Amino acid sequence: MAYETVIGLEVHVHLKTKTKAFCGCSTEFGNPPNTQVCPVCLGFPGSLPVLNTAALDHAIKVGIALNCTVQEYTKFDRKHYYYPDLPKNYQISQYDLPVSKDGFLDVGTRRIRIKRAHLEEDAGKLMHASQISLVDFNRSGVPLLEIVSEPDIRSPQEAYEYLAALKSILEYLEVSDCDMEKGSLRCDANVSIRPQGSRELGTKTELKNMNSFKAVKDALAFEITRQTELVEQGGQVVQDTRLWDPRESKTVSMRTKEEAKDYRYFPEPDLPPFIISKEKVEAVCKTISELPKEKLQRFVREYGLLESDARILVANKKDADYAEGLMRAWPDKNKKPVVNWLIGPLAAAASDHNTSISGLNIPGGNSELIKLVAFVEEGKVSNLTAKEVFSDSLASGTPASGIIQQKNLFQVSDTGTLDTYVQEAIRDNAPSVLAYRSGKANALMFLVGQVMKKTGGKANPKVVQEILKRRLDNA
């Protein structure tokens, strides 16, 4: 029987605010343990939370960008569970009145509905030594936005694309670093299968502990196979929470539904409800700059880009801004040459240097890059040479034009000089000349190659080919 996969994702993102959600402590990452704490984020007796409105503004911004309804009336609730990294043994979260709900995110041609996005505080971090466990509360109270999708995702690949699109939007909004390694973006997945065509949902399992988008994809793929095999063998999926084990590449059951916690949600009495006025939403709306989709459309419109090229360029906001700067600096109306460089040599170099294209440190800056692309377009430097020069330039720190001049890498396009070499080639390779004249077009390329050899690769192959043709066809 054919099965359909049903996936819903819960994404937690750290909101980029200077101070924590409910106190004035810094949210900076990577400092010595327990150096960014106060009675509030340590949950000390008598302390009280005060909402950082910057976190609320960020949450409203995300709600708008994800096409959600931003709720006029929102409140916080307490979610109870005991764990040593949770200093109050309850988390301030939102239960029935999240900041925003009922939105959507388009992934390719499919629309994934967003159920809700709510604010909450992060917990501290446990560190385990051999006999003891220690807690670092620097992260305790950092604002989180939990974005919950409806079960509209149909494959691990689509889950991957949803996450990439979501990350892109969050980066565009400048509300989060979205760095999974630093834990500023985390993702849990709910997955089930059902017979193709069925409308009922199958029994789901919840997957945790995936620390990259690829891990989410892999864990989902594993889990779908596991569930399918189980059902095909006549078994039943048990509702449970499972941990992804990246070393073993499998999911392992952590707890079943029967062991599920009763969080005993109730309204947080220390924080009065918040009214979010229409004016407020409009004001936040005005602070939203262009989103990926709009930028893509504009790139196509303004710079005549192919949609496929534009899609690559807009994925990351910084890179998109960088690309646009480069396209503007390119004097010609046809931007294809720079675009090819951006998604070709620059992207490759960025990947080699473990950075993004906007993070590359190009010697001499963008003007050197523009010069280099212009050399290629004008036929002064061959494409291959230019790529090598670019790579040398990054490695040595010498501007590209300097390398070209030092090594004299300009192509020879002067017809007078090249004609001498062409005549030599005709003279020395009679059989090839004969072959060409008898209709073997390939023989011409051999003769071009001979000229290139004689000029040490500096001849402009196009010009060489033209001269050769003229001489052979007219003789």
Next chain:
Amino acid sequence: MEFHTLTAHELLPLIKDGKAEPLQVLRSLEKRIRGVDPRVKAYVRFHESLEHTEAKAGEGVLAGIPVTVKDIICTRDFNTECCSRILEGFRPPYDATVIRKLKEAGAIILGTKVNMDEFAFGSSTENSRFGPTHNPWDLARVPGGSSGGSSAAVAADEAIISLGTDTGGSIRQPASFCGVVGLKPTYGRVSRYGLIAFASSLDQIGPITKDVRDCALLMNTISGYDPHDSTSVDEPVPDYTAALTGDIKGLKIGIPDEYFVEGMDPEVKAIVGEAIQQLKKLGATHTPVSLPHTEYAVPVYYIIATAEASSNLARFDGVQYGWRAEAVKARGQNLIEMYSQTRGQAFGDEVKRRIILGTFALSHGYYDAYYLRALKVRTLIKNDFDAVFKQFDCIVTPTSPTPAFRIGEKAADPLQMYLSDIYTISVNLAGIPAISVPCGFTRNGLPVGLQILAKPFAEETLLRVAHAYEQSTAWHTMKPKL
């Protein structure tokens, strides 16, 4: 001179004119505490003594006045344990906002705190890990609770002024039992920052004093909006002493039928009746009114208060501060074991009872039937008061249906104990202010309190009425024989 017998407003000019040094006042107080506290037992951890108390008078409206603080309000320099084993040795890293304000006003915070029911759960101060406090008027009786230590200390001249906290009557009922003045401010009038929470939506800090003027003085200092407390309200703070005009002519008083019913001590009924006549003599008029949802106040209160308490007390787990079970320290293996041993051994019975009740009320499947319904009835109770205050300036009732009961008398019957708060609980649910002022004594010499209620932020009305009444009687001048 026996400075400890004086009020703050009597001491202030003496200190200002150099007739009393703050250290002399403190010594006088310490001598009194050493003399009578072995019998009253208002103070806890007195071995810390007053030596650590800094006797320097700063500048300010309360310069040099010693303040006695309930063991539930955080003080950076001194232990704050809520009279619970679980907070043994806990010294907060910060001062509560009220403490900061008092220090800024030049007041001296006593380094030893006063007794209370553990985490303020109780009406008799019997639920303290340090043992019960005794009523200065009859040492065999309770001082009321949970601010029994504050009230007993003020009544016994072991304190000049004191801070208590009130979640369901914990300032007013002990003030009434001990013959002193106690005010529960409007919810949001006084910052809760640094008050270790019992029930966050009900708790307020308030004054317990020897007379109404001191009460007004203390309110001047502790009231006001606090950016650290989102539930505090940004209402201007008037000079409360300016409200003490002595004039209540034309005042319209409502007397709720529901508060004068069966089960009420006949002596209390008679004494409160006389007090109402006295208010009439002073120019007030009184009319019967109805607060129809009164009968639901106790059950609603015990759902909301215990639900919030079960959540607020979740943080006491032995991880970061306070007491941790020894056996577990040694094993250190099992997390759940550490939680259950620590909480099981360090919390008293009443605390456990309320945590269990509250946990149940918030549990999946019961929330709607209990907590949500209680919130709805709470709104009805508040609406009752709103309706009355549209026509009346204040409501007058007894503070408690009985005078102070015997130590141990109700300890075995939590329901009987809970009923001793029936006249005070509605006030917290409605968030309105109320004051208890002494209004007479029973034949056995036990004080009785008169409770006055007003609309939100009408503390001036309460103080004006209480002061006019007090000044026309001599009850506040009576002292227990110790």
